[in-house]
Amino acid sequence: MSSSSDKAMNNPKNNISKLKSITGSVGLLVTLMIYTAIGGLVFRQLELPIEIVRLSRIRTILLTQRNHFINQILNNTDLNISTFADKMQLELRSYEIAMQEATQGGFLINSVDESDLLNNQDIANLPPVAIDRWSIIQAVFFASTVLTTIGYGNVVPSSIWGRVFCIFFAFIGIPLTLTVIAHWGKLFAEIVSEIANKISENLPSFITQFYPHNTTGQRSLGALAAIGLLFIYISCGATMFMLWEEDWNFFDGFYFCFVTMTTIGFGDLVPKKPKYMLFCTLYILVGLALTGTIIELVRRQYAQSWRRLQALRGPIAEVLRKISEHAGGDISIMQSDLRNLLTVIAMPKLKRKDGKNTDVEEKEWQEAVEAVLRNITTSVPDKNYQKPIMQIVIYESSV
Incomplete structure (x- = not known):
């Protein structure tokens, strides 16, 4: 690698x-x-x-x-x-x-x-x-x-x-x-991606065992790391504004930076020192690019999860219905099937090396998911399976 x-x-x-x-x-x-x-x-x-x-x-x-x-x-x-x-x-x-x-x-x-x-x-x-x-x-x-x-x-x-x-x-x-x-958001994303790849290649063995190897886990970890980077950037700005503005504390600076980076802009807190305005302008532009990149990463994560659930909605509902009919609500029988079902939901889509999906690979992913679902439905017990009976004995005393 x-x-x-x-x-x-x-x-x-x-x-x-x-x-x-x-x-x-x-x-x-x-x-x-x-x-x-x-x-x-x-x-x-x-x-x-x-x-x-x-x-x-x-x-x-x-x-x-x-x-x-x-x-x-x-x-x-x-x-x-x-x-x-x-x-x-x-x-x-x-x-x-x-x-x-x-x-x-x-x-x-x-x-x-x-x-x-x-x-x-x-x-x-x-x-x-x-x-x-x-x-x-x-x-x-x-x-x-x-x-x-x-x-x-x-x-x-x-x-x-x-x-x-x-x-x-x-x-x-x-x-x-x-x-x-x-443009700057794309540039930041490429830089952060290269740094993350180099760090992951040089991680010690006792850390790599906790590092997710599937695509979904890596994307989730990347989104969390990006959010952490944004909070670090906002904290640095909050510290600077706390030093520049005499009547601001750290929370005031953090609040101002967050409201600014998300373009909410209430206007209740605005820097008053004119000599720092140009630096504040540059800080805002860089922060907006960073915020846009992070919001896009989080949006992609949500969109991918939603598309996956939409694609599996029909098959999963059918499998759950069959499991419920055969298992009769017995948790011990449904436990392994539900575990396999969660594995299907977490299955990453197949990707080419260049990161682009084609119709063939999309079809292969759907066929792989359907194969796992068929395996779940065929492994359910027969209808003649004797459901466990819980016997409740009530003793009535003379008292």
Whole structure:
């Protein structure tokens, strides 16, 4: 087995094919990154001016309400305490509503400079508002969430042209993203398969006796290993986000990574450090490719089991009926037949060396299964078989 793998490794055509596959995957990834960067810059160009105007208006309203509240306190001439308290309650309520609207609009209170707060009368000449939402890195990160269909919802286009561009950008970019994820997922699957083959060839003898040698067991083991690899990848990301985000723990990072890798994207947890956004984008793209590969492996396992059960549904039902008629519900008689029946269900389909099935091999597999089922039905005992009788004796005492 090792010699065949060595020949495959030393085959020039095989190496050239692998090199072309890797080069094509890298080219697609670079194309997607350039497309994402261009889209982020266009989003920034369309949304940033409107965002500046909107946040400046929110800041003006907030500072106006704040100054009005302070002036009402300083210029109060009413000596009636109860009247003054009721008046301050109304003024404070207006200021709280302004703060709530500012928070919902994405305006951060700490973005207001202290000099702006002290200079209460000069609201018209305030410096430009600080913009974090549509910075270059945030815009590129938003473009990546559009292409991956994650859509956290914390940043959205608000202008008409921004929304129109988002439709066309997603219409072209989502198929490109799915193609990149599919190529990288296939590449990851090949790499993981080669690593698994090399590990299985070099396993010690005391471990190989527990290693499944049938196709079904190997596929199940491969699916479990792939799921374990995904959890390791998510755990690594959770550890990094725990170190980057001050208010995140490991579970928060793990939850965010899982919701992101499965493209659920609730948006309740989103990274806030802009300098890590580009790395986060790359981490998400690689993770989506890995997740797609693992989901495909698990889906194939379920699909194969379902097809096998569908193919054996009729014969198995007939065999169970005959066993029940002849054995009369005797578990001791049915035990070996049921064991053989489970063996039939677990029988792997015959495959060629290249892994492709043909109609002839499919027919051979069905004939082999039917032969085993016929053997089960012919081995059942005769109808004249005396069923075991359980005798129950009840003693009635004089008490």
